[in-house]
Amino acid sequence: MAEIFIAVDAMGGDNAPKEIVKGAVGALEDKRLSILLVGREDVVKRELSSYKYDAGRVKIIGAAEIIGNDEQPTAAIRKKKDSSVVKGLNLLKEGQAQAFVSAGATGALLTGATLIVGRIKGVERPALGTLLPNAKGFSFLIDSGANVDAKPGYLLQYAKMGAIYVEYVLNIKKPRVGLLNIGAEREKGNTLTKEVYGLLETSDINFIGNIEARDMPLGAADVVVCDAFTGNVVLKYTEGFAKAMLGMIKKELMSSMLSKIGAVLAKGAFENLKKSFDYSEVGGAPFLGLKALVVKAHGSSDAKAIQSAVRLCTEFTEKGITRRISESIQKDNIKEETE
Template sequence: MENLITVVVDAMGGDNAPHEIIKGAVEAVKEKQNLKVLLVGQKEVVEKELSAYDYPKERIEVIHASEVIETGEPPVAAIKGKKDSSIVVGMKLVRKGEADAFVSAGSSGAILVGGTTIVGRIKGIERAPLAPMIPTKNGASLLIDCGANVDARSSHLVQFARMGSIYMEHVVGVKNPRVGIVNIGVEEEKGNALVKETYPLLKECKDINFIGSIEAREIPSGVADVIVTEAFVGNVILKLYEGVGATLISKVKEGMMTTLRSKIGALLVKPALKSTLKSFDSSQYGGAPLLGLRGLVVKCHGSSKANEVKNSIIQCISFKEQDISEKIRENITVAVKKTEEEQ
């Protein structure tokens, strides 16, 4: 088939591997006709799981990888040492151009290290940010960067803003996405050294729709489509989102169970409440892309179920169809050239 998009899926990564991963892959190829999945993992295990499903055989292929990288392993040592792991074998397929994207629910650290060292950065990109979608009141925003490379420089943040903008516009479909930088106040003179240095640089970028500083309080109400921050703060935002959400939902449940009256009310409220809160569930948005690489790498939650895996695989299709890596390369090349001319 022409224009078949090939996605490598790490069958061994994540708390629910291989069962939910393989289920998600099967659902994805059934839903999208132009998709081919390469399932990387221990052949015997993967094939046994697969045999339970009815699926288009020519669009799922199993690639053997004898080793598995565990979540707790030091990432650099794992990537260097386990050459026959599903992550290393899978990423090499992307590197060689035999696949367009790599999806894994495995070790974040190993995926970040592998992304940079195996798949490799686009020329001119200084750092590859991890950019999950976080739910907001009426939609979702891209939070960039939540990776493991902390202590960023202002030039990194400017590239994050550009890449995030391209991703939101062409993959998610938000026209002229609003880009904000996380700060502790909205005034231009506020912030730490990094934010103060980055703010004027973002203001000068004519190719993005920079709306200025945003306070963390405003993030959940959806004031910006692309939320730029360095990875330490991004990581805190991402995890606190989950933590406050989980605690509040458990408080709501606890509140509903305190009296007989409230228990009856809870039964009536439950179905409607469930569907509203689903829109605030980050697994709806698939995995987080690692941007700025020569191919797409997507990191799913470690706890991913089939639905998130399926969504993550499907998002790779738009990424490839819209040729995002090429758009990022062009954009960065132009920006680098412009800076050189100015100097």
């Protein structure tokens, strides 16, 4: 087996197990890694039988249960010890894998990750980061869904973790970190953002100040820091708005013969645009601040999305992101203690 071990939840998501297993097998293209497929053994075996792959780099970890989207996260994690999520997270805890990808229930995954894998020492709250497409590329939005009632210190840590992720996994040198706010001036915002501004300003990250939401889609920052309520609203709104707008374009184009012909001729252009907003191009959302990497893949992930999530896990592991985050947070804590 190779040196990097990525665990994949074969049972989570709308297209499980078929697309998940297909994506995991596809990810084996990268010779550096091995895959641990977590799920019902008979189901996973049957899916695997459709493909040719290097069997020496795939292992099935049996898990009889599945946690559904409608289950209360904490209760589900406590009760369903034999679920694919709990089993997968335990692989990280025991050091048998370096990362775990799941397209299953978000709440259970994040709760389980914090309970089972545990936080890096000094990290107040792990946060979910999501790559949002913009006119120039992507912005990494953190926290996009983990801690709805955030304290100022959390956001400072999100900024640090996000900057490390974007610098090393996405290869953007000295990423521009912006604070999502309702005005560009430093005195703008709510109680939370006003306090966070001060913290970011005196930190060692490349803080470029407040980012207004209208400048985000134009690519104003590489890392956009916010509380999870705001972040999740922006994330979901992007999804809905892109869908609504593409639907409106379609409707408009179908409204006259001339524009119908136009639409046919411009089809390639629209496909490219749709691709820009296609989450499968981007891979999953890393849950940063844990002792090992947990990635939440979109519920509707297809094989391509899973493969690209696994690719992010490999980069994350190779670049030693967990260690880098730990060092960055520790440095602050030492500074605080000596002050």
